[in-house]
Amino acid sequence: MEHEIGNISIARIRQMNPGLKGINNDFVMDRSEHYIPENMNPIFKYPLRLDGIIISIREKGSAKVNINLREYDIEKNDLIICAPGDILQSILSPGIHLSQMFLISSDFLKEMYINLNSFMPFFISLKENPKFHLMEEEVQELNSFYQLIEETVSRNDNFKTEIVRRLMGAYLYKIGSILHRRQPEFLSESPKSLKREEVLFNQFINLLTEHHRKERRVDFYAEQLFLSPKHFSTVVKKVSGKTAGEWIDEYVILEAKALLKYSVMSIQEVSYFMNFPNPSFFGKYFKHHTGLSPSEYKMQQ
Template sequence: MEQKGPIELALKLLDNLKIVRHNEHRYISSDFGFVNSFVKMETTLFSLGQPYRIKEGRIAFVKQGSVRVLINLIEYTIQPGYIAVIAPNSIIQITEVSPDFDMQMIAADHNFLPISGKDDFFSYLLHHQKSIILLLSPQEQQQVEHYFTLIWGVLQEPPFRKEAIQHLLASLLYYLEYIAQNSIEQNPAQLTRQEEIFQRFISLVNTHSKKERNVNFYADKLCLTPRYLNTVIRQASQQTVMDWINQSIILEAKVLLKHSNLLVYQVSDELNFPNPSFFSKFFKRMTGMTPHEYQQTK
């Protein structure tokens, strides 16, 4: 049987599912997408509590209601006035959505954006963070609304004006980078030393946990002793270094088990477990069910 990689929440997937490409609520192509309202979005795309890997970068602007979501292990509650910029290949897990929730969202492949010499424009602007969540001032919120309205308006005019959309999107990203940088400059003590270490640690875990499960590895990367790293992480999050590593592995395992045709032993190999039995016991201990049971859940 041919092995398939995990299904990504990607524009190509949406296109293959024959979701309407261009109507009053959304525009979707192979490298750019715009959802003007999620109220009538296809419900079959998302399941609460199910982790998904997104292929392209995302900009999400909440219009009403609220959503509780894990983005690369960290939980956020996003409400009106907030905007989220999420790097490609992030794992997201929606855990709660209010009945009145609605947002606008832009997705773009990095090749779509008009910049040369950068592998990933989103990550470049995020200074290699996986995501930023910004609370906008009323004036900033109005400006962002203007960007979304202008981009959506240009999308309504056939033919597709690719260059105009590309540069409007780049302008929006630079504007959001300015807001983020301005916030840091106005609040230079925004992050404590503990918080800075924690953010860097989580970024390392998201990158390396499939292969590296030793506390020493992360301590070395951060130029800290393992004991000090454990102390800082526990103080910052009330969880240990291994707690976070294990949570990251479980997220990866869930994505592979649910969104690929890999068998359990193949998932075990992919995640560098010594054998399938060890992986199954680890998964059962962390989730309360076996990998096979999890695959069967809806």
């Protein structure tokens, strides 16, 4: 990794693991048992991004998973969900491992026709906490969905892709229902008045994922959405509880930390790669948001 944090496609994952079940290069599922020896290098040993979502429920074995530079200990019955653009690194402990896992491309996800409006509070919560512990009976409920999806993927039905999309949508709704039992604020029963605002917020996050390395101006994102900066800022704050500027800074700092920690780029190279006018400006920006200079942060790692 000489420059930026690597991206990995589902196509590449299928190429590396030809036995995985799936549909084209948009959808992969796996629930096979693996033995991990001491010297094995799994796909996500080094920080990577997937253009899609990752859903994984651990059934055997333990792991340390780094999501957006935050470390989580993953044990039996732990669910993790990574959103598109998240930085993922996973270190598996030696031994037997079994997880129920889906990798779903952004394009496939868009065609699933789930009500993203009702899921928006859940999406915002995932940014703060992508890990959830499930009860054994909840894991079994999700296993029944998994088996039905797996059977469908293995058949040659005329409408297989459409059936899998609908079943996968039901699987996501089931996860939402399970999590809603514990924290009702995750999912809104009646989305009503915020629908338009939530759609705009989702578009903002997509734009931010694509442009945050080069654009830190609130008015840039407002222009892309054909909104005035004032109205745009009001919408983002209303939906997410954070200002547009806070979201932008969060994405930029996460990227900068990842590059300083994992790449071989110098501080000067990171500053230019992130479109700062000079290393001094980058250093002041980084220290303002983290309390450390880039060199101090790099030394800590």
